[in-house]
Amino acid sequence: MNKRLIYLDNNATTPTDPRVVEAMLPFFYENPGNAASRNHPFGWVAEEAVDYAREQIASLLEVDSKEIIFTSGATESDNLALKGVFDMYRRKGNHIITAKTEHKAVLDTCHKLETMGAEVTYLDVSREGLVDLAELEAAIKPNTIMVSLMWANNETGVIQDMKAIGQICEKHGVLFMSDATQAVGKIPVHPREVGVHIMAFTGHKMYGPKGVGALYVSRKQPRVKLTAQMDGGGHERGMRSGTLNVPGIVGFGKAAEIAKKEMQQDAERLSRLRDKLELALMSSLEEVYLNGTRDSRMPHVTNLSFKHVEGEGLMMTFNQNIAVSSGSACTSASLEPSYVLVALGLGDDLAHSSIRFSLGRFTTEDDVDYAIQALTQGVNHMRDLSPIWEMYKEGIDLSTVTWSEH
Amino acid sequence: MAYSDKVLDHFKNPKNVGTLDKSKNTVGTGLVGAPECGDVMRLQIEVDPSSNTIVDAKFKTFGCGSAIASSSLATEWLKGKSIDQALTIDNMDIVEELALPPVKIHCSVLAEDAIKAAIRDYQVKNGIEVTAEASSH
Numbered sequence A: 001m002n003k004r005l006i007y008l009d010n011n012a013t014t015p016t017d018p019r020v021v022e023a024m025l026p027f028f029y030e031n032p033g034n035a036a037s038r039n040h041p042f043g044w045v046a047e048e049a050v051d052y053a054r055e056q057i058a059s060l061l062e063v064d065s066k067e068i069i070f071t072s073g074a075t076e077s078d079n080l081a082l083k084g085v086f087d088m089y090r091r092k093g094n095h096i097i098t099a100k101t102e103h104k105a106v107l108d109t110c111h112k113l114e115t116m117g118a119e120v121t122y123l124d125v126s127r128e129g130l131v132d133l134a135e136l137e138a139a140i141k142p143n144t145i146m147v148s149l150m151w152a153n154n155e156t157g158v159i160q161d162m163k164a165i166g167q168i169c170e171k172h173g174v175l176f177m178s179d180a181t182q183a184v185g186k187i188p189v190h191p192r193e194v195g196v197h198i199m200a201f202t203g204h205k206m207y208g209p210k211g212v213g214a215l216y217v218s219r220k221q222p223r224v225k226l227t228a229q230m231d232g233g234g235h236e237r238g239m240r241s242g243t244l245n246v247p248g249i250v251g252f253g254k255a256a257e258i259a260k261k262e263m264q265q266d267a268e269r270l271s272r273l274r275d276k277l278e279l280a281l282m283s284s285l286e287e288v289y290l291n292g293t294r295d296s297r298m299p300h301v302t303n304l305s306f307k308h309v310e311g312e313g314l315m316m317t318f319n320q321n322i323a324v325s326s327g328s329a330c331t332s333a334s335l336e337p338s339y340v341l342v343a344l345g346l347g348d349d350l351a352h353s354s355i356r357f358s359l360g361r362f363t364t365e366d367d368v369d370y371a372i373q374a375l376t377q378g379v380n381h382m383r384d385l386s387p388i389w390e391m392y393k394e395g396i397d398l399s400t401v402t403w404s405e406h
Numbered sequence B: 001m002a003y004s005d006k007v008l009d010h011f012k013n014p015k016n017v018g019t020l021d022k023s024k025n026t027v028g029t030g031l032v033g034a035p036e037c038g039d040v041m042r043l044q045i046e047v048d049p050s051s052n053t054i055v056d057a058k059f060k061t062f063g064c065g066s067a068i069a070s071s072s073l074a075t076e077w078l079k080g081k082s083i084d085q086a087l088t089i090d091n092m093d094i095v096e097e098l099a100l101p102p103v104k105i106h107c108s109v110l111a112e113d114a115i116k117a118a119i120r121d122y123q124v125k126n127g128i129e130v131t132a133e134a135s136s137h
Helices: A018-027 A041-061 A074-089 A104-115 A133-139 A162-172 A246-284 A311-318 A339-343 A348-352 A365-385 A387-393 B005-012 B065-078 B091-098 B102-125
Strands: A068-071 A095-099 A119-123 A144-148 A175-179 A198-202 A213-217 A288-290 A301-306 A354-358 B027-034 B039-048 B053-062
Touching (some): A018 A246, A068 A074, A074 A104, A074 A144, A074 A198, A119 A133, A162 A175, A311 B005, B005 B065, B053 B065, B065 B102, B091 B102
Parallel strands (some): A095 A119, A095 A144, A175 A198
Antiparallel strands (some): A198 A213, A288 A301
């Protein structure tokens, strides 16, 4: 058995690029300064490094560097965006529109806002994972202040029609916030061009370090204002107090610079490998289904359901070697499968049977070839063990069976 | 979450995977769980009516590693036991043997339910007084 470890879970987190690590190292011991120390060289060096990183990130997004607010990660950025806008604009209106397939950092923040007087619409998505634009427009009311829709979904990789959504928001004069955590650094993300006014993202999904994220906040047309959610020294133009994570920010900046240069070649290579993986599994195994649209999705992601095989059990057949992720929830006490896949209209059985593969910059063709072989063996092994696969093969319609729910 | 060595062993080398002829009077079949819940267990026993002893047991399970290990272990324990002895198998015995964590206790519950359902099916089929109580869970 090959004991090489293969990492196909890059949507969970990416390895930090060695070039990023190298850029960060001098900012631990040699240059330890606080970027807010204005009166000595240690502080000046740190501030200069942070400014440079801000430029690198702004350049990737084609925005002004003053529009980048550093945070601890995308969850904090989502919280700051939604709560900060609600606090600031609640006199204008209290209605927020989002979708059922958003990340928990958005959904749970919206639930919290509901307890504070917000009214939130959670849009359905199509079988393809896309928001219906007419439905979105119809949901906008006079008291709507913000639409929050993610750029690309973490589980399926489905990319929303950002430009069309931006136009709808523009037409109705509502703010457009986007959680772009999975998209930034991997596909071209230019918020100003598509009409996104506030955007959350993070370092560790784009080969940067963990513990550092950012929020893009438009400064002109429109000038977005947010209420800070943490009180303190007034860092980051008063929107996010707290000593800046200088090494992290330097790494984040370097990651953005590398992404800008290498994104296109990475995307081309990874979409070829992803297609190879997908095609091989779909041709060597029966009853494999793609979750989410094929036409508008991230280049490195595929989410497949292997019918009548339980995802976590399947993962156990190869998880000593291969890291992927499943929409099955057998590890959670709730037994609820992925809410994202359920929102796409998958039955709970197919949602329990899903595996997400997310390739990355360091994925090789050998990795993919090995994964194809291991997955094929694993699915066959699990189907040999599966009573419902046997019933399906005997031609029994499983929907007519009386199951003992438990 | 890491699995115990015993779960891994049953998962990699499951014992008694397969299908018994459910049309035979000596065979009892229990099918518990539901695909929507992420686990379905089918456990079958073959009984020697003269001694009231389980002579063979087979399973197939759709589910996570712990569900597969729980059913594999159950079939091992069932072989050679009398019906009365088989009915004393408690889900907590399975939890203990496999060192299942709290989030996986439902797998052992399902295995106990499957044992009882298989015995009940055998008893009903043969007009024997049903001693396997309905699922208590």
